[in-house]
Amino acid sequence: MRAAASVMALAQLVPAVAHAEDAGAAGAEAPSASTQLETITVTAQKTKTGLQKTPIAITAMSGDQLAKIDIRSAIDLDRHIPGMTVSDSGAFPVNITIRGVGYDGLQNLSAQPGVAYVENGVYIASPIAVVSSYLDVGQLEVLRGPQGTVNGQNADGGAINVTTNMPKLDAFHMGVEGSYGSYNYQRENGMVNLPLTKNLAFRATVQHEAHDGWYYAPNYPGNDHIGSQNAWTARGTFLWTPTDRLTVTVWGELYSNDINGVGARNMIDPIAGVRATSNDYATPEQTRSRIAAATAAYDLGGATAKFSTSYQYAFINNRNSADSLSTAQALEYYGVKDNIPEHSWGLNTVNEEFNVASKPGGRFDWIVGLFYQHTSGNENVFETQQGSSLIGTPYTIDYSAAGNPALYLAQQAAYGLSFASVSNAHRNSAAGYGQLTWHITDKLRLTGGLRYSWDKYTAHTAANFNIADLKSEFRKVTGKASVEYDVAPHSTLYASFSTGVKPGGANLNTSSTQIPQSFTHEFVRAYEIGSKNEFFDRKLRLNVSAFYNDYRNYQTDSEDPLPYQGGQTNIPKSKVYGLETEVSLILPQGWRIDANATAMGSRVDSHMHMLDAYSAQAINRATGGPYGTGNVDARYAAYFASDVYGNQLGRVPNFSTAMTISKSTDLPFGKLDAAVDANYRSPYWERVYNNPATDRVGSQFMMNLNLHFQPKRGPWYLELQVTNLTDSSDIATRFAENFGVGGVFDVYVPPRQVIGRVGVKF
Template sequence: MIKTRYNNRKFLLAGVALAAVAPSSAWAEEVAAESSDYSGEIVITATKLNTSLQQASLSATAVSADTLKENNITDVTGLNGSVPSLVVAKSGGGERMVTIRGIGSETPENLNSQPGVSYHIDGVYIFNSIAANAAFVDVGQVEVLRGPQGTTFGQGSTGGTINVVSREPVLGQFGMNGEVGLGNYNLMNAEVGMDVPVGDTLAFRVYGNRRKHDGYAYATDVEGYDKYDLDDENSTSWKAMARWEPTDNLKVTLATIQYDSNTHGAAQKNVLDPSTDPRILTQDYPGRSKVETDLYYGTVALDVGFATVKSITSYQKLHSEQAWDGDGLNAALFKDVTYWVGANPWETGYFNYDHVALWQSDNESWTQEVNLSSNGEGPFKWIVGGVYLWSKNDQYIVEYRAADNNLVRPPLPVDTAWNDPLVSTLTYASLQSATRKAWAAYFQGTYDLTDKLALTAGIRYNHDEYSGTSASSNGDIPATGSGSYLQPTLSPGLSTNEWTGKLALEYRITPENMLYASYTRGFKPGGLNGTSTSYVNFGWDTGIKPTYQPEVVDSFEIGSKNRFFDNALQLNVSAFYYKYKNMQFLDEDAILYGEGTANAPSANIYGIELEANYRITDSLRLETSVSQLNGEFDADYLALDPVDALAAQNAAGYPDWLFWSNYYAASLARESARKNINGNKVPKLPKWQGSAALVYNGEVGPGELTARVQYQYRGEFFYRVFNNEFYDTTPAYSVVNLYAKYEPKGLPVYFSASVSNLFDEAGVNSRFSDPYGSSQGFETYIAPRQAIFSVGFSF
């Protein structure tokens, strides 16, 4: 089987690259921003029309660099609460799980799987959720498009798209900006950027950032430490970008972004931890996390009169090493405390004492795109293009278990562990490799039927090919480390083809008021599982299949975008209904360690979103957003929760170390725990979510003051499709953030102070069950209260 887990999903890195200055992209239609008196306004530049998003038939939100700073948002996770219907949760190992309107990824553990919300940095498509853990680097704005973007953004955007837009070099103007910030938890943040022009046609921008802080939480029982920090930060990032415009019709952009992080990893607290403090973890294994990403991309855009032709190229590498306390408790608790499954006592013992000593992932990928977009002011605007992607991913896993913590060997290089099957504490080792090739062609156009009515239509053809190898060992008898080694086997290849598209009508009542209705289809490719499952071994149809199917979303949306009272009020509202087919999720198998990706046949998702910005006075404005969402599965599917499977096999008298000597009877016991998910709630879909912010900007004394107070609320949701009340219920939380910035007149400096999570809310970011190994339940928490004081400059 391919045992992919926690932190290595989708190392299919690099999608279509497009610099922020380019007018369009095949994988992603670029959006840019212009400011107004009261709110950031997204402008679509895909057809070089600079059409206001207020006049476009889609739901989107722009979060400006100022708003990111004011709310201490440094990465994707911080967007929770700032965008309607967006949920950023964490999986095992701290991996980000981005969901929009209930659609994202439920299979981060699968090496072949893709996200449901595509993530871009300056138009570069990032397939890898580990890369999405990186901090924002020199950001101008973050744009979130809600709903399937299957035509121009392509596959992997069934839920929507996030596009991070960097600051560009400025032609003909030298400039510098920088900031140093200090805060509690020994936070230190230092950043500096510089624009360097070379004549009037060439400019460079370089930027660097160093950020670190102590852990927000700590483990109590790691040998050699009184407190072993977790949820710490220790990162370095830098960016270099060149912009060259030798003529009026030629633009060339080249860029690289580098990111390096070396920390103790995420704080994942076992839900059975005896400590009642959410920031104190009774764990004894030292976690660690190392992530290195290298991104290179370039765009050449040539205006040939009737249209603009572009070539877009990207290359990306990633190296990641992870280790963590797989059971989430210490050896003493496994020795002295009865292990519980839900509300039922199970047994006392060490057999679920588990450490992930090494989870290493490596990726290399590149893309090439060519597209042609129309110029001119005629009634028909269009874009046509094609793209090719190649990506290779390798993964290495070593896992240990012991009845005595002193017997757990230190982390080994994976090749040493792989050639040492007699290690008494080795329970699992895996080597995997996967390669993906994909190409797509698309066309989209908008025709003005009248001066008020416009029709948009688009179509895209997607082709994907997967291949891979895997080998693994299960050493399931702690006393001897015995278990079988599987020689590397070739996984069955997989090829998928799918059409996606869009059809929309836009009616402009006035220049400030419009209505729209749209149909959009989104698509996410299928992929590969392994072969050691009950379906392969016993022919049980409920077992995990060697391959899983693509998922498809048919979206129907209506909306209205408005400005009233001389543009003092901007009010946007949308309502949508999704028919979600073949949702990919992580399901358990009757055979131990046979888990993999399965397809839930059908679900319905529907909701309403509202965003309103009101300029109360010239100096004071109110920004609000709210979403109300619902969704449930509406077809029969017998799913197996790993928690229930483990309880069933042990109740039948087959703990892990007896499974393989009785594997058919034990598999029957596990199979009996399947439950129908028809009627269950779609995961990561809070019924209510919203925010409200009051912002002041005006002259105070000899300078200008910006002050902001924001309230954010995220409602309760189930983390997994199983809807296990004990393990899956992620409770609601709310936070208040404060910010103030003062800029003295005539000076290029400013001073700022912020407090995020003012009341130190221990909000649960996610609550999930380990699908492998220990089958324990975990919680991760939002960041605690953090106060930061900064001094910056800009000229």
């Protein structure tokens, strides 16, 4: 039963969530760290409010708390946040899903994530940038439920709000840290805070993180282990306060990561071992992100005016094996060796936002604002499928075949060209929003907000035989209404209705017959009731929320009956519902428990024909390949025979829980902080097709250990961290390729790592 008994023991305890506990972290104020829970301030509404008086389901964690449970980037949030799954899909962007809404169009440049990502108040447009390391973080907030009023571009799933530590004007601060562990894991980082004048300070942080690969790949060119990473993150921030009323913040961030090969395994790969692949095609990947941003806030007296602007660049380029098998096995299973020598995305974004918000303490709290964003991007895809007669035939990457039928067919015959596409796209988004909270009495509050959003996406695309100009556009009003009532000084009930939208986009299917060339926006109506409580002189925090989300035009992937014409489509009606609980508990003698639990369900409520790429490619192989009469007829028959009505949505586990047990012990020569965290997630469907052979992801259980020693004298500290304490070999993500040969790939949780760390702060 593996760790089932441990899981059930954890589930019997009051479920809870890890909260910020560092008194120096953004928004955290600890009256007595050992006897009372900290007061947490969040910025979920673009103004500072108390966590317990904000009518939204929010998880907040400090930078110290992130380190204790080994959260180094957004990927590591998986299984730690109620209602959230994070899928690492190898060669494609990370898919963050909250309450059933995520980012199903991983292979589509125009598709947008359903979870907004915000750093220091700036909306981060590219999902590529989300994977950057959490460096020098003050506080992280995860907002669950649609953020269709004041946050980002608009989002129907939720938002991740990261606040990094700002420069301090009062004194010089510095810190350095070094780590080494299993699989040649290395992490070195440093921070310096420099007061330049009484009104100007600069803070710089830099980090290098690397490890060897833990996927065994005996056939891989030049290396028998893949998945190694070499990442650099750097951030510089200026804080300037020229007057008592004006505060200016300017910051820039760089992220770079090089991977020597995609750590994923085709589920049909016969090679022995869990983290093993027979792939013999080199699959290096480069990810780059650059952000430059500035924010100016001016005190108007009873309100604060704030303007922010940013430029963002994101790029990803990878060579990918669409089968992840050895050449011999690929020919045996698929009839071809399917390689992608180039798949690149490049995105340039400029966004600007202006808002005016009242100061807290009055009868009315309000905010009004404007948001604008322009993104231009390009996507290039080049793919070959070489049968036994063409294996090893040399070629050059030549995109002139895209949109040129004669040249495409000639190169297909010469060396097996199977897909060539060049897409240049632009997206413009604009919005105006406002929100008002009325303090009717000291105990009763009403909140209402509206947002008008306009979004237009255009793309000039050359794909295989055709050239097309594609467009997707919408105008939508979203918003929220909520009521809160304090039934006791530290107990609040709330009920809310909110809406949110995820923009639509365009596919690369210039001659499709059933799947639209442009897919429409996704929309949600969300109903939530909740209770936020603190008991026993603030030793116990218990937050509970129940939600029902009614989705329209849910975005997901489907193949078209005509080969190579699949893409994003919309399911008219679906729903997700659930119950989330969060608890933090202070116990005697330095003990503390933080944990969470979520129960969810989902269902497709519309009859909808869809064709799974895995099934479509099986038809292609059985009927001698695409475009033959028998092939197309069989694909049409399979498409119209399918119906996803009644299926569960992807990445909605029925149950998940996580718990951190920590203890702070004063020793004669210092202080020892120990933390053990464990998390469990029930099996779930990765996609809406609910195919037991390809979509079922099994249960997952993970444990981590962290020991932190701080001596009484001296600024140094020691740390020991053990991740995946039980050496679990669970599947973290099962990713089904939408194109190529329709392969299905498993990404496993990282193996156990033992990491030692030493640092100095002063």
